[in-house]
Amino acid sequence: MSHGPLMLDIAGFELTQLEREMLLHPVAGGVILFSRNFQSPQQIKTLVSEIHGLREPPLLIAVDQEGGRVQRFREGFSRLPPAAWFGELNKQNSKKAKSIAQKIGWLMAAELRSVGVDFSFAPVLDLGFGKSSVIGDRAFDRKPLVVAELAHAWMMGVHEAGMAAVGKHFPGHGWVSGDSHCELPIDHRRLGDIMMEDLLPFQRMIDYGMEAIMPAHVIYDHIDPKLAGFSKYWLQDVLRKQLNFQGVIFSDDLTMAAAEEAGGYAQRAHAALNAGCDMVLVCNNSAGASEVLEALGDYNNPAAQMRLIRMHGRKAQHREVLHMDPRWRESVELIALYEESPSLNLDL
Template identity: 60%
Template sequence: MSLGPVMLDIEGLRPTAAERELLCRPEVGGVILFSRNYTSPDQLQELIDELHGLRDPRLLIAVDQEGGRVQRFRDGFTRLPPVAELGRVYDEDRARALALAETTGWLMASELRAMGVDLSFAPVLDIDRRRSSVIGDRAFHRRPEAVAELAHAYQKGMQSAGMAAVGKHYPGHGGVEADSHLDLPVDERELADLELEDLLPFERLIHQGLAGIMVAHVLYPRIDADLAGFSAFWLQDYLRRQLRFQGVIFSDDLGMAAAERAGDMVARARSALNAGCDMILVCNRPREARAVVEALEGYENPASQARLIRLHGRRALTPEELRRERRWREAVAAVQGYDSEPLLDMDLE
């Protein structure tokens, strides 16, 4: 069985019988986990072992573990500062910031890989243009060159831990005020302006081996009439042909309010795949998720399947082995050292 184009979520700490049946469908290729799916490392390990045991090749397991306000697994994992803290250090000491970014990427990825998680949707490549509250301190910096440098270092850390990097939110979410979870963000800039700013980190990291990209639900009406995640221009003409990106293209969650412009959930799924997405995310909508999977029965895209299979994480240490590593202990100390709100009572044992 190959990996299908749909990534789903589950409602609780273990998949229900109905969820297990759906996850075994050939149209499904992955699972994204949220805070509601986590209580402890032991519970998470049992859940991931169960998900991995459902089929061969195993499902891709993903999470958003950026740090700051977007860190799904907390107790039992190192607290990660928002990456804007790395931007603050960058303004004071560029070399130190780049070293810390690589260390942070490695620490985040190594702790997840120890549990069997394949992907964290990171790094964020958006620019903090002081407009988007949903991005804000999730962005490394306000300058594109700084974002590109810090994100490249972070990507190197992830790769050394055995995890592929997935940059988001292409072609850039930092220039709009609206939150695409709740509303339709519209960016009125011309393509030339985006190329000088928001697109620069994506272009740089693509040339440095970026394995995946997640697309923003943002409309750029001066460039194309479709939302970026449903746009053949943005995904095929520009990303594949202009930037020569060869990795996996993920949609953002099709259940977000901004995606309503593309129709009902099945229409959104078909439009995103037809535009060029390799994998679509359908979250928090169990009935509609089933409808999408059933509607895509028989769907095949060999090129996408080949790309997706390469995203499985490489072999990792067990959690116990990882915590005996000097590199892990030094990384935890380094991350605490630049966190402006550290947890002083963290037990490294």
């Protein structure tokens, strides 16, 4: 059974019989976990193992474990700093900031791999314009080259731990003030402005070998009337052809308010896949996920299935072994610096 084009979620700490049946559907391809699914490292490892054991190849399992405000697993996991913390470090000591970003990227990925999670939806490559509350300190910096270099260092650590990286939110969510979870943000800038700034981190990270990208639920109305995630222009003309991206394109969550402009759940899924997404996310709405499972029963994209294979995690260490690794101890000590001085009054 190959990877289907739908990533969905589950309700609690354990799978229900209905959820098992949904995950065995050929259209299912992955599971995204949330805080409600997490009770302890051992519990999440058991849950992940059960999900992976349902079928072959195993379903992909992902989580949002960026750090700062967006970290789904906390108790028993290191408290990760937000991306902006690395940007502030960079202003004081660029070389040290990149070294720390690489170590923390490794820590994030190694801890997730120790419980079997395949990848995190990170890093955020949006620019910190100071306009978007939903992005805020999730952005590394305002400057495109700084974002690219810090994200690259972070990704190097992630790769060392056996995990793929997912850059978001293409072509850039940092300029708009609206939260696409709750409304439809519209970016009124011209293409040249976006190309010169927002796209630069994505281009650099593609060149550095980033495996996956998630588009923004944003309309760039001077460029294309459709949301970026439903736009052939953004996903095929720009991302695939102009930027030469050969990796996986994940849709953002199709239950977000901004996605409603594409219609019902079946229409949203078809629109995203037809635009160029390889896998679509439907979260926090089991009825919507069921609708997509039914609607995509005859969908088949061998190229997407081949790309998705790259997202499986590799070389996981048991938690006990991981905690004896000198890199883990060093990274945890760096985390302690953040705990003590989140405002960055550090002696660098």
